[in-house]
Amino acid sequence: MARDAGNNTTEPRVDGNHSDILETTEIAPASHWAAFLRLKFANTSRGVRLVEKEHKGPLYIQKPFYPEGVAVPHAYLLHPPGGLVSGDHLNIHVQVEPHAHTLVTTPGAGRMYRAREDESPQEQSATLEIAEGGVVEWLPLEAILFPGAHAKATNRIFLAEQAKVIFWDVVCLGLPANGLTFDRGSFNQNLMIYRNDRLMLQERLVLNDDSRDFLQASIGFQQHPIQGLMVAGPFLDDTNTLVDELRNLVGASNALVGVTRVSDFIVVRSLGDCSEQVRESLTQLWSPIRKTLLGREGCPPRIWNT
Template structure:
């Protein structure tokens, strides 16, 4: 019997760091290893410097690894986003999972944004993803992660596979929030259960960490109420956590854009809009 074919798998990494300079925030460090790439588009004068991440492989599958590190130094301000939705393809039988790790360090008095566009899970995909952040006293972080459960435009839903999506948020090294969603095996049955997603095919988590987090709770709830999705928001210990469930990817994206744009305007005095790559 012929030995099983071993396919090439990616092990990508990127690190981007910003620091406060005389004229504003400047790039302090950059490292990238294929298929991870970092682009630096020109931004409007009223926007902080922006880094756009992309995966040149066109998506990830079983056995692939991706590690992203972001650092925004004391007093600096920066936005990190992604060029487009990330695709997680079906893993072959017996293959391991794709692993994505994102680590964010935010210095004292800094403003950092992690505005990732959605991850689309093909049926049979296997993904373990970790978002970890450590925010210094006086620093602020706005972070977005979202999932689309299947290629809904093709009539497909994520029914088998693995999704382990976890968050670890620290403030000055102290763990202040830990969260995980785990779907494995008969994902379709779990999603359709009374405690599951019902008719929803997309979900998102938005997190804002800052001393003023509680001041924005009512504003966020008002935005959610008008977004046409299921959602909720709560605030505690300097955290504002927003959950979104939607029947379609466009509805979820619309709600995420509305909430994130409102938060960055109210909390940081930035324009009430998301990076242009979100609208291409």
């Protein structure tokens, strides 16, 4: 098991166009899905619009909704198979042009099914490239890891000057409602946030047979199968008042949630036994974070209510 967070100024500089990350997706054998989706949002005379999209395989986007007006489209990612099996690879690239803003979510939970006998992994990669003054809110519903899955999730976020991001991730290890624990398989989760192509924050979680005890440890998951992570920033001003407000909200809800500031980012961690409960705890804190960071009131996507 490894869990890291914080500055890493020794990380090599990443130069050039980040779209080359997307091109590493190759066509898989017929029994596997290798899909990619490329989206670009930009300011236009009619507000922020989806100006470019490209996809290959079963990965699409629903027509954006505008519950907040034309300045913030809400985009729903669609993956018709509903889950990943061994050898599947989803690759998502969201590009936001200067001073554009988009919120990206999903209409339902994702699933990582039990791996085949060869234990080849199922992978999802997301790259968010946010130009000067742009904003991406990446708020997918939970991912469910079936016992025996060998899953990899890699998220790379590239921020230009004055760009901002709110990112969250909710993972359900096993099927607690059915009494199935994540007692076999592996999970490798990595989040990297760069500003001006230098690594500012990294979060990594590795679970495998050598680190299974971490799920029960008091410094780990404490026997809770659901974990939530939210990272927001960068905050260039003092955030003590906001952190105090968030911690007071946590205390009032009795949820198992921690709030810290790491570098220029606020990091929220949540543990629970119900994915909806964990997501609700993140949503409760997302609203004041959003208001402080982006100057906007919380506006949960309508799909969450269906």
